[in-house]
Amino acid sequence: MVQPALLLSLALFAVGVLGVFARRNIITVFMCIELMLNAVNLAFIAFSRAWGTLDGQVLVFFVLTVAAAEAAVGLAIVIALHRHKDTLDVDAFNLLKW
């Protein structure tokens, strides 16, 4: 029962990582990060069920809460970025370097 769930989690996480590297639209990148978070949530729940404890599920609630707050802040930053440069290309925002 654990193994399929973990495999699914791994697949989701890999999709997320790939999206972060392959896509250039900030919002897509953002969604891929959320995908990775939820892949981890899935793994938590799978372990929680396998071991018969509630710790994993409690952690999932924490992750969900933090993800919600993060989404709020992140989307606000995205809006601010778009106002600033009229584009959502990740590579356009490279001012902070050597």
Added chain:
Amino acid sequence: MSGVAGGHGETGGARGMGGSTQAAALGLLSLIAAVIAAVLWRMGPARQLESAPFMILLLPLSGFTVLALLGDRMKRDGEQDGAGIVACGTVLMSFALAVWTVVRLLGVPASAEGYRAADPALRGFDWIDVGGLQVPFSLLLDPLSAVMILTVTGVGSLIHVYSLGYMAHDEERVRYFSYLNLFMFFMLLLVLAGSLPLMFVGWEGVGLCSYLLIGFWFKKKSATDAGNKAFIVNRIGDAGLILGMALALSRLGTLNFSRIVESAGSLAPETGESGFITAICLLLFVGACGKSAQIPLHVWLPDAMEGPTPVSALIHAATMVTAGVYMVARLGPLFRLSPTAMAVVAVVGATTALMAALVALVQTDIKRVLAYSTVSQLGYMFLACGVGAFGVGVFHLFTHAFFKALLFLGSGSVIHALGGEQDMRRMGGLRSKIPWTYATFVVGTAAIVGIPFLAGYFSKDEILVSALAAGHPVLFGIGLGTAVLTAFYMSRLLFMTFFGSFRGGHEGEGHVHESPWSMLFPLCLLALGSILAGYVHIPHIVEPAVQPLLKEALAPGWLHWLAYVLPFLGILPAYYLYVMFPQASEKLAEDLAPARRVLEAKWYFDVVYDAFARSVVVGGSTSFLWKRVDVGFIDGIVNGLGAVVDGVARTGRFVQTGFVRAYALMILAGAVVLVGYLLWVPR
């Protein structure tokens, strides 16, 4: 009542009303006295004796505190007269309490081993308690420290009173009196302390006050230089003292005076002379040499005469410079275990006594003659300690405190009369002009040269007897010779100052005036002390156990006859040379020019030290420590670290590309490495 008077005086002082700070000071003093009397009265007789030493100690400190807090205000209002009253009052109270305590101590039956044996260490509070080192803040009141506190507070209060007159016109009286009070506190702490570290606190404290008072007139370059010299030379001695304490702690396991003596006594007899006890004694003696101005660390004391004359009398003649003698006497049983250390003490003492007396022959500054005389007399004290007669050394310390304080204060009175002149070549014939000063000065001179039945006669006689009885004929001979020299240079001082005709010019002659009563009164009391102090047989009090032994080995009869004529061997030639035929002294000075040059250069100690300081200390610091170590090594480390950080940053900054996905890649790489580590590295 007293509190009300104090409060009123303060507000009055702010308005600048005349005499109000005196009222405030008197009110404050009566308040303190009332509190002390009340506290002592409430205690039982046993507790009284335990508390009194702490009060003796804290009284001058309270005076200092008051002056330190109110000093600026007093000075601003131009109302500095209260300062002297506070300072004198606290010290006089301290003296009264000391007398009271010692009288009470004498009343305790010695045979019953009551107070003295039961609890000689008065425990205050825990001071240092680190690992194996436990040093309580404890005082020790035994016959030795009783003699010392009586000397210190007695002579100290007389000099405080004298200062009222001597410093009456100084702008900085508050500062002066606060330093003087602080000095009294530290000096009493030094002699009352029950352990070496606590004694060391007093030791350093009096050194600090000495420095502050030598440089009291700090606008004079020579005064600040002299202060620095005293401070630096004393640091050299104190380094030895600290090392000695450290060695004593590591080997004997305690720094408490009574227990040091015990544990050393239990160690030594079987093993014979042990090296480490010798080392401890010699290191401590280095400290004593610095404080008590023994060769080769004596160079600071003559320069210390730059301070006000009462300071020279109190700190640099009667009390502080005797601290080294006190320490050696305090640790006498320890020194006794090491014949080598004893020999060193005796030889250094005798050498210093002789060499300083020779230099005193050619000095022309009245205070410098006395300064070299002090160095010489301190040498006598160490000579006594070195031949095993510690009680006799303290005896000479006791009598010397009286007549040397008298001589210094007398010279201060002369300087005061002449409006600041210190050169004996411009004095002369003052006998009739300042008769009181002259009379007391004669008594002081007679006491120091050892005219029979005055104070110096008894103590000096006993030192010579002890040296002979201990089997040191050479040291005895040096002592004899020094005694003759002492008689000569002191008579020379007396004759050049008070006899003949005035050499200071006509307009100076008219201004010569006798000092005020506040200066003459202490002179008279000290003269009385210089006559009578010899009849208090200190060795019997301090070392009752040792004294009978010395009595058996008493000197042959001829020595006593010799002691009678000894001073006149010096006085008569001086009279011949400086009163009867002054030309003869000039001719003699020319005939002995080479020897005189050596003595006028003070044996070239200052020249050698100066050369050493310039070449090795300054030169070595410049060429090696500064140019090599500091610039090459220390700066190299600092600048090198800076260069490394700079270089790493220069190349490493290109990691920051500004592309968000590059950062994400780094995070991924990091995560992969971390997970790989967790998975594959075996637990």
